[in-house]
């Protein structure tokens with residue numbers, strides 16, 4: 667293998683390793699977390715809290731109505747029990763009874779309305795919880811193939827890392843540093859010839875340089891873009 671071909675192989679391995687590393691990071695992030703599921707769980711917690719608050723409020727409204735009912739029953743008993751005979755007092759009790767009955771009617775309407783809201787918040791909670799359960803089950807099913815994919819990507823990267831080390835070990839350190847220096851600002855750093863032109867920058871390459879690239883004893887760089895030319 668010529669020196670340029672060795673660097674070209676190294677570049678292919680480096681590129682593949684970079685792709686694998688990015689795919690591994692993506693698979694790893696999918697396994698570790700699911701932002702959509704987190705959002706759905708937060709929404710479930712909020713629905714739970716909403717349902718709890720509405721339930722507490724509805725119970726208070728019911729207690730309010732019940733206490734009015736008790737007062738009405740007591741007043742009713744006194745009014746018709748025969749113990750109070752004073753007409754003015756009876757009239758006053760009658761008026762109070764009417765006021766209480768009007769308040770009871772409002773309180774009962776309120777309690778009913780609040781119970782409906784409790785039902786609605788429960789329906790909403792059940793809907794959100796079902797969504798969370800479905801997402802969790804979907805995620806559990808996706809987990810196995812995801813783990814298998816992560817394992818296969820990681821294994822492939824290990825093989826390539828070993829190949830890369832072997833290739834670097836048998837390559838001249840000055841060639842490696844030239845490749846590293848160019849790769850730091852030009853991708854690809856090693857390129858072929860496209861006819862009489864550099865395939866990297868598309869500028870013409872001289873006859874002499876093209877011959878040097880083909881014989882492949884030394885390293886030839888494009889006079890225009892600095893890239894290493896491979897046969």
Ligand SMILES: [Zn+2]
Pocket residue numbers: 864865866867868869888889890891892893
């Ligand atoms: Zn060039």
